[in-house]
Amino acid sequence: MxxxxxxxxxxxxxxxxxxxxxxxxxxxxxxxxxxxxxxxxxxxxxxxxxxxxxxxxxxxxxxxxxxxxxxxxxxxxxxxxxxxxxxxxxxxxxxxxxxxxxxxxxxxxxxxxxxxxxxxxxxxxxxxxxxxxxxxxxxxxxxxxxxxxxxxxxxxxxxxxxxxxxxxxxxxxxxxxxxxxxxxxxxxxxxxxxxxxxxxxxEKPVGKSVSFADVELFRNASRAFAQKLIADPKLGAQGGQHLYGTSSIVGAVNEMGSLPTRNFSSGSFEQAATLRGEHLREAILAREGNIGTRCMPGCVIACRNQYVDESGMPIVGTLQYETIGLVGSNLGLGNLDDVARLNFMCNDFGLDTIETGAALGVAIEAGLAEFGNVESIIALLNQVSEGTILGRMLGNGVVTTGQVMGIRRVPAALGQAMPAYDPRSLKGNGVTYATSPQGADHTAGNAFGARNEVNPLGIQGQKELSLKLQIIAAMLDSTGLCLFARPPIIANPQLMVDMLNGIYGWGWTKDDYDRANRDVLRTELEFNRRAGITKEDYRIPEYMREEPLAPHNAIFDVPDSELDSVFDTL
Ligand code: SF4
Known part of the structure; x- marks a missing residue:
């Protein structure tokens, strides 16, 4: 190579x-x-x-x-x-x-x-x-x-x-x-x-392909992996991920009280029903848009969609959960058409919808637009592409927006906006936000999928859960595997070991593979240490430790001592 x-x-x-x-x-x-x-x-x-x-x-x-x-x-x-x-x-x-x-x-x-x-x-x-x-x-x-x-x-x-x-x-x-x-x-x-x-x-490579150290080993493992995905009731042709995409979780996150609403001031949104995956699917199919599309060739899950307007014209492909949370409920918007318009603008300007949705939430709290009023929000967002001072403030993210506008309630950790899970009622994610070398990023270790194993409102077990998920995320991001395809590899890591050995001939064992995944985090933590980042820089904002979040009146109360020892067993 x-x-x-x-x-x-x-x-x-x-x-x-x-x-x-x-x-x-x-x-x-x-x-x-x-x-x-x-x-x-x-x-x-x-x-x-x-x-x-x-x-x-x-x-x-x-x-x-x-x-x-x-x-x-x-x-x-x-x-x-x-x-x-x-x-x-x-x-x-x-x-x-x-x-x-x-x-x-x-x-x-x-x-x-x-x-x-x-x-x-x-x-x-x-x-x-x-x-x-x-x-x-x-x-x-x-x-x-x-x-x-x-x-x-x-x-x-x-x-x-x-x-x-x-x-x-x-x-x-x-x-x-x-x-x-x-x-x-x-x-x-x-x-x-x-x-x-x-x-x-x-330009498209013609006649190029990967060479394999042991093609039989690779083929057996990659086929078994694909078959496991197809047979998975959540991921296969009848699974929620395929039918509704990532928006399949809107209802569940809202019910657990973790859906960012009006600048993270509530964990449930009264208009969540019209943001749900079921509603999104019905709206797209009624308008003859596409459901169950894929972002890359050969994906057997096909979780994407092509969101279209009333005349059937494509707005965005794809409308995803994080975007629905941050530029929908977080801005008081319960209409998917509004969310799709804002999503298109962010995609086109080249902005992160999570960072921008959080920045808009703070800007609205400061009085620059109105929650639930999409035209006022679009006028604000348009300033980003125009490069006005206000647009540059928003485009520089939620922390800058909070500083300029004098707002204390800034949902960020390590300078980066939180994704669409309020850490007060999904504390495992709070631990990830407050410890991951990647900052507040759900893809670095998302505890939502483990909410039935560890009480999302409790403290017990969150530290261990976050570490386990952070190691898995490091594996996914280093192999190029989609987050949604992780269950078969978690259940049987040998599949991944065989695929890697089949391509590269490294002769790795499961221990080698585990060490490699943990080393990603060790290397990143060392880089951040050399960059001068301290434990205190990672912390969840103070207001989330003091301001109860409806509907559970939850605060983020995982002690600093727990956060500081997450990587003790890495
Ligand atoms: S690779 Fe992942 S994100 Fe892309 S369509 Fe497949 S499941 Fe969805």
């Missing part, structure tokens, strides 16, 4: 053989290791010493169902620590098939210059990007696919990334109508913007 170095200072590109120290790493694990080895941890995240890394997981390109996620990483301008965000789509599959372990973007051009990285086979060059500069992510990918072919894969930033907004994410094209997948979290779009990189275009 090879690694592509892209120097934005000299505008040169260079292929290199993957150094020995990186060979057994993929996705998030590779990002953590490379950042620790190659960048000064205390550097300016938007300066020339940070690096933007694009990397498929270890299974990328091998044809394993749901395993084509693409990781993007760097030092986060929001958290000040290590960041990995990943997106569905065709990125992981494309890079894996081409034998590209990572694209490492380094240096910085003169201010104001934007380029496009074009890769075709072994040729990689930087080209001027003036004709797509200032465009949103949809128009950027459309224009580049017109030029390079509909099969070309496009990774791009919108106006938010160009303006170096800390709430900016990175868009990745996917299968058919799933045009907009986002490595949304942590401000990595701003890192890409700081490199003067508007987009990466990779």
């Amino acid at each position: 090879k690694l592509l170095r892209v120097d934005m200072t000299t505008l040169q590109t260079r292929w290199e053989i993957v150094p020995e120290i990186y060979q057994q790493f993929g996705g998030r694990a590779l990002i953590a290791r490379l950042l620790l080895e190659e960048i000064p941890a205390a550097c300016d995240a938007l300066g020339p010493h940070n690096k933007l890394i694009v990397a498929p997981g270890l299974l990328g390109g091998a044809g394993v169902t749901t395993a084509g996620r693409l990781s993007v990483g760097g030092k986060s301008p929001l958290t000040g620590g290590v960041k990995e965000a990943n997106a569905g789509g065709i990125g992981g599959d494309t890079l894996g098939k081409m034998g590209i372990k990572a694209i490492v973007v380094e240096g910085q051009p003169e201010q104001g210059q934007f380029h496009l990285l074009h890769i075709q086979g072994d040729a990689a060059e930087l080209l001027p990007a003036e004709d797509v500069r200032g465009l949103g992510t949809y128009a950027t990918s459309e224009k580049l696919q017109e030029r390079y072919g509909a099969d070309a894969m496009v990774i791009s930033i919108g106006q938010a990334g160009e303006f170096l907004m800390r709430g900016a994410g990175i868009a990745v094209t996917g299968e058919r109508e799933q045009r907009s997948n986002h490595a949304a979290r942590g401000g990595l779009g701003a890192v890409m913007g700081s490199k003067g990189l508007k987009a990466v275009v990779i």
Whole structure:
């Protein structure tokens, strides 16, 4: 495999053989290791010493169902620590098939210059990007696919990334109508913007495939994995994940009192019924939109949808739970059409819907718009693409918005907005938000799925649960596996060990695999330590420890001593 170095200072590109120290790493694990080895941890995240890394997981390109996620990483301008965000789509599959372990973007051009990285086979060059500069992510990918072919894969930033907004994410094209997948979290779009990189275009690899050390071992394990997913009652053709997508959990999160509502001031929303997965499915089918679509080829779960308006015109593909929580109930909006419009705007500007929904909630609390009044919220959000001072405040995320507007109730940990689970009534997630080296990020260890094992309102068992989930998340993000496909691997880790040994011939045991997953967290924690992040920086905000959350009157009361000892057994 090879690694592509892209120097934005000299505008040169260079292929290199993957150094020995990186060979057994993929996705998030590779990002953590490379950042620790190659960048000064205390550097300016938007300066020339940070690096933007694009990397498929270890299974990328091998044809394993749901395993084509693409990781993007760097030092986060929001958290000040290590960041990995990943997106569905065709990125992981494309890079894996081409034998590209990572694209490492380094240096910085003169201010104001934007380029496009074009890769075709072994040729990689930087080209001027003036004709797509200032465009949103949809128009950027459309224009580049017109030029390079509909099969070309496009990774791009919108106006938010160009303006170096800390709430900016990175868009990745996917299968058919799933045009907009986002490595949304942590401000990595701003890192890409700081490199003067508007987009990466990779032309479809022809006749390229992964080589296998033991193809029989690999095939047996990958087939067994796919069959387990198909047979899973929650994930297969009759499962909630396929029928309703991630929005299948709106009702359950609302009932447990953890659905962010009006800037995290309540855990249940009186209009939750019209945001539920069942309602979303009915609305889409009645309008002849699509349900059960997939973001990458070969996914057997197919959890996505294409949300359309009343005339059947696509608004977004896909409308997801986190977005429904943060730009729906959190803004007092109970109409999915309103949520879809805001989702489209965020996708197009290249903004994380979680960070932006949280920032809008704080801005509304400060009186800049009205909860439940979508037109007032759209007027506010439009300022992001216009680059006004107010727009830049919002685009820089929830902490900046709270500071500028003098609001104390800011739902964030380690500088990053909380996803759509209030930690007061889902305390396992609170422990993850307050300890993960990735900051407040549900994908780093989401306790929602374990709510029947550990009482979400209690303290007992949360520490152990969060650690277990954080290790699993590190595995998923390093192999490129979709979060929703984890049950068969958790039940039988040997399946993953066999798939990896089948591709790479490492002869790993389950212990080697477990060590590798734990090492991801160790490496990330070490990077953050070197960056100067202390235990206190990770804490849940004070108001969530004191302000009871309806309907359970819950506060976040997991003691600091518990939080500080989460990694004692790592
Ligand atoms: S389950 Fe959904 S998000 Fe995961 S790979 Fe399949 S379509 Fe994409």
